[in-house]
Amino acid sequence: MSGFAAIGECMIELSGANGDQWRMGFAGDTLNTTWYVRALTDPDFAVDYVTAFGDDPFSVKQRTFLRDNGINTAHSPTTVGARPGLYAITLTGAERSFTYWRNDAAARHLADDPEALAKSLDGRQIIYFSGITMGILSPRSRQNVLNAVSNARRQGSRIVFDANYRPRLWENTETAKQVLSNAFHVTDIALPTFPDENALFGDATPADTANRIASYGVREIVVKDGTDPALVVTGDTRKEVPASRAKAVDTTGAGDSFNGGYIAARLANLDPVTAAVHAHKVAARVVEFHGALAPMDAARKAFKA
Numbered sequence: 174m175s176g177f178a179a180i181g182e183c184m185i186e187l188s189g190a191n192g193d194q195w196r197m198g199f200a201g202d203t204l205n206t207t208w209y210v211r212a213l214t215d216p217d218f219a220v221d222y223v224t225a226f227g228d229d230p231f232s233v234k235q236r237t238f239l240r241d242n243g244i245n246t247a248h249s250p251t252t253v254g255a256r257p258g259l260y261a262i263t264l265t266g267a268e269r270s271f272t273y274w275r276n277d278a279a280a281r282h283l284a285d286d287p288e289a290l291a292k293s294l295d296g297r298q299i300i301y302f303s304g305i306t307m308g309i310l311s312p313r314s315r316q317n318v319l320n321a322v323s324n325a326r327r328q329g330s331r332i333v334f335d336a337n338y339r340p341r342l343w344e345n346t347e348t349a350k351q352v353l354s355n356a357f358h359v360t361d362i363a364l365p366t367f368p369d370e371n372a373l374f375g376d377a378t379p380a381d382t383a384n385r386i387a388s389y390g391v392r393e394i395v396v397k398d399g400t401d402p403a404l405v406v407t408g409d410t411r412k413e414v415p416a417s418r419a420k421a422v423d424t425t426g427a428g429d430s431f432n433g434g435y436i437a438a439r440l441a442n443l444d445p446v447t448a449a450v451h452a453h454k455v456a457a458r459v460v461e462f463h464g465a466l467a468p469m470d471a472a473r474k475a476f477k478a
């Protein structure tokens with residue numbers, strides 16, 4: 174088992190608005206985590222982003238962007254006539270909110286072909302996916318992802334999941350709850366965010382979130398909570414790990430970069446609490462940049478600091 178693969182949607186990102194001038198980049202929760210895993214692991218360690226592409230000029234740029242940054246795309250299909258989704262970041266102070274144009278995005282086809290998906294995940298040490306990955310898919314494709322992930326898990330892959338609840342992606346809250354709890358049931362490391370879990374499941378505290386996810390059989394759980402401490406739970410051990418200070422300009426990608434830092438630290442055999450300390454450092458640096466993807470160098474320096 175070796176390498177990392179994440180499954181999800183890479184969108185066009187509009188960030189850093191200066192009046193009507195915007196900066197175009199690429200981002201998406203699972204891609205953001207992939208970016209930081211790439212930044213923080215050895216260049217020989219294979220890092221793949223498993224998605225589906227269109228064939229317009231922006232889709233071609235997406236593939237080039239990933240390749241130029243050391244991220245491969247395994248057996249991700251290309252759908253003729255499809256194109257990427259797009260989102261724009263609006264800031265209130267440093268707090269971000271998003272506007273999306275993604276209903277017909279190419280990524281919605283990422284699990285149409287179960288064999289290609291299985292091949293993309295084959296032999297990976299770590300597989301990462303999120304509630305956004307599940308939210309954008311049809312019921313049949315959601316099942317294809319769950320099957321692929323649980324098969325890979327049986328072969329020895331470790332599964333990392335962040336529910337990243339985005340209400341707009343779901344037909345109703347009951348479906349979201351059902352699909353996300355099914356995903357937690359095949360998870361080895363859960364990296365949820367407390368306000369998301371509170372919004373969907375009504376957990377009153379991060380400890381409630383950890384208890385609920387532990388009841389699905391997950392043995393390693395880190396409940397993030399913005400600038401409040403993260404709760405790290407492994408078996409019977411619980412520890413709060415305070416966030417690092419930042420001069421935040423845009424909070425987009427904070428949780429995703431935490432996840433990337435955490436995964437990279439665990440791959441380097443650091444224990445969960447130490448991994449959360451490093452993850453916080455990465456997230457604190459990332460929010461000092463506009464957009465979800467901070468320069469890889471900046472993430473590396475923060476991780477080592």
Ligand SMILES: O=C(O)C(=O)C[C@H](O)[C@H](O)CO
Pocket residue numbers: 200201202203205260271305339425426427428429465
């Ligand atoms: O909200 C989404 O679907 C995104 O992927 C956009 C952002 O990059 C992501 O939410 C940041 O966590």
